[in-house]
Amino acid sequence: MKTTARLAAHHITLDLPLFLQEDRGGRSWLSSLFSAAFDPPRREFRRVLDDISFEANEGDRIGIVGRNGAGKSTLLRVLTGAYCPTSGWMDEVGSKQALLNISLGFNGEATVRENIYLRGMAMGLRTAQLNDLVEPVLDFAELADKSNHRLRTLSSGQRMRLGFAIATAVQHDIMVMDEWIGAGDAGFIQKARDRMRSRVNGAKIVILASHNFGLMKDVCNKGLLLDQGRLVQAGPIKETLKAYEDLLKAHSAMQAGQSAEAGASTSGG
Ligand SMILES: Nc1ncnc2c1ncn2[C@@H]1O[C@H](COP(=O)(O)OP(=O)(O)OP(=O)(O)O)[C@@H](O)[C@H]1O
Numbered sequence: 001m002k003t004t005a006r007l008a009a010h011h012i013t014l015d016l017p018l019f020l021q022e023d024r025g026g027r028s029w030l031s032s033l034f035s036a037a038f039d040p041p042r043r044e045f046r047r048v049l050d051d052i053s054f055e056a057n058e059g060d061r062i063g064i065v066g067r068n069g070a071g072k073s074t075l076l077r078v079l080t081g082a083y084c085p086t087s088g089w090m091d092e093v094g095s096k097q098a099l100l101n102i103s104l105g106f107n108g109e110a111t112v113r114e115n116i117y118l119r120g121m122a123m124g125l126r127t128a129q130l131n132d133l134v135e136p137v138l139d140f141a142e143l144a145d146k147s148n149h150r151l152r153t154l155s156s157g158q159r160m161r162l163g164f165a166i167a168t169a170v171q172h173d174i175m176v177m178d179e180w181i182g183a184g185d186a187g188f189i190q191k192a193r194d195r196m197r198s199r200v201n202g203a204k205i206v207i208l209a210s211h212n213f214g215l216m217k218d219v220c221n222k223g224l225l226l227d228q229g230r231l232v233q234a235g236p237i238k239e240t241l242k243a244y245e246d247l248l249k250a251h252s253a254m255q256a257g258q259s260a261e262a263g264a265s266t267s268g269g
Helices: 029-038 072-080 112-122 127-140 156-167 186-202 213-219 237-268
Strands: 006-020 042-057 061-065 087-093 096-099 174-177 205-209 222-227 230-236
Touching (some): 006 072, 006 205, 042 072, 042 087, 042 205, 042 222, 042 230, 061 072, 061 213, 061 237, 112 156, 127 156, 205 213, 213 237
Parallel strands (some): 061 205, 096 174, 174 205
Antiparallel strands (some): 006 042, 222 230
16 A cells, blocks of 8 residues: 655754853942943753654654653654754655644734745645635634735734644644644634644644643554653553553652652751
């Protein structure tokens, strides 16, 4: 059978620059001012992803889990092409959609209709395809009466609805997302959930990063556990969630041990 969707990451490593400023906390205002002007921040590179490899084939719904700062969002950004890895490579077959920040890339001075074209083009859609999409997007977002209003005059909820309607307007083979987006007010949210479910069901591959265990069990069949930028476990989602729970327990126990040690040395000294 011919493969129509595949996403594979090979030894992905990413170093990001950090700009560190020397602590100026305890100085007088004059020396703080002086050092602010003459002490440029120090640049250091930090390894945020370290040698990550995995493969997703048709039917895979992969959940990425890990503690805060483990590298989940950064890995999603590499998968969507927002970051180019320092080393390693990706190979993929199929159209791909990122649902990471649905309100990113809007132009406040352009109209609602123009923004649909701008975002659609940024998503790689052709003009003919876009012409057919404008009305359905406006209808879904319930913004048909505001199509020629400037975007900056919309409320934040209306902007979210528009972003969601555009981002989910087209079914793609591969969906990469960080949370289950259910945008808008109570009336809109059910409609948004139904659309999300249909897009996820229609996708051949889904990659989802989340802290929500229920959602992971519900949507995913496989899991990846990241810690400190490394892939520490990969397998069926139940096993990954169990490994994640064990890692959280080990981390809490370690922290409790450290606090007890610090307490003992303070009272002893
Ligand atoms: N642009 C950046 N420059 C430097 N460091 C960054 C940058 N973006 C993220 N990091 C660092 O990379 C690490 C991983 O961040 P990331 O956002 O991928 O974590 P995460 O697993 O998604 O965390 P969370 O669960 O809190 O959302 C963190 O230590 C973060 O400080």
